[in-house]
Amino acid sequence: xxxxxxxxxxxxxxxxxxxxxxxxxxxxxxxxxxxxxxxxxxxxxxxxxxxxxxxxxxxxxxxxxxxxxxxxxxxxxxxxxxxxxxxxxxxxxxxxxxxxxxxxxxxxxxxx
Amino acid sequence: xxxxxxxxxxxxxxxxxxxxxxxxxxxxxxxxxxxxxxxxxxxxxxxxxxxxxxxxxxxxxxxxxxxxxxxxxxxxxxxxxxxxxxxxxxxxxxxxxxxxxxxxxxxxxxxxx
Numbered sequence: 001x002x003x004x005x006x007x008x009x010x011x012x013x014x015x016x017x018x019x020x021x022x023x024x025x026x027x028x029x030x031x032x033x034x035x036x037x038x039x040x041x042x043x044x045x046x047x048x049x050x051x052x053x054x055x056x057x058x059x060x061x062x063x064x065x066x067x068x069x070x071x072x073x074x075x076x077x078x079x080x081x082x083x084x085x086x087x088x089x090x091x092x093x094x095x096x097x098x099x100x101x102x103x104x105x106x107x108x109x110x111x112x
Numbered sequence: 113x114x115x116x117x118x119x120x121x122x123x124x125x126x127x128x129x130x131x132x133x134x135x136x137x138x139x140x141x142x143x144x145x146x147x148x149x150x151x152x153x154x155x156x157x158x159x160x161x162x163x164x165x166x167x168x169x170x171x172x173x174x175x176x177x178x179x180x181x182x183x184x185x186x187x188x189x190x191x192x193x194x195x196x197x198x199x200x201x202x203x204x205x206x207x208x209x210x211x212x213x214x215x216x217x218x219x220x221x222x223x224x225x
Contacts, residue, residue: 099143103154
């Protein structure tokens with residue numbers, strides 16, 4: 001595997017379900033990011049982990065819970081989501097403090 | 113928060129034509145990046161710019177870091193059908209320490225054969 005991978009690529013879940021999104025980077029980076037991409041909106045930064053420490057949480061509702069067990073893996077745990085949470089969730093990685101971020105293919109999430 | 117104004121929102125062009133799009137901000141940026149996103153995929157980094165006035169090419173793509181440090185431009189020459197997609201500008205504000213990027217809303221490019 002190369003670059004940044006995300007699983008699953010598509011996810012449909014009910015509002016009462018609990019699921020997790022997984023991201024893995026194979027680039028030797030030490031910072032990882034979660035973004036939300038909705039139609040007609042700019043990319044929204046959700047969380048930033050730098051050197052495995054969460055350094056930014058952009059007022060994201062608590063129904064989204066990130067986890068970064070090591071510098072190569074990032075998870076986004078989901079529970080009790082709302083239909084407006086349906087979007088493309090993108091993971092990215094970079095060297096800490098460096099500007100060039102490399103994105104995964106995203107997980108298309110649909111909340112029913 | 114910081115907003116980037118990217119224009120145009122969409123472009124419909126004939127194969128072989130040249131394309132220009134730009135991005136402006138109200139803050140001074142120390143980095144400008146241009147990404148392309150294909151349907152169902154994540155953004156792919158095309159060009160990175162780090163100095164005011166810098167002009168960088170990647171094949172048929174050329175991007176420039178504006179002299180004012182508040183804008184950037186992307187040009188695509190001799191467009192082909194596979195250029196179709198959404199192009200995003202992104203930038204980092206001067207003084208930002210976490211590598212935080214701000215993104216434009218994207219330019220949707222359609223190329224007719």
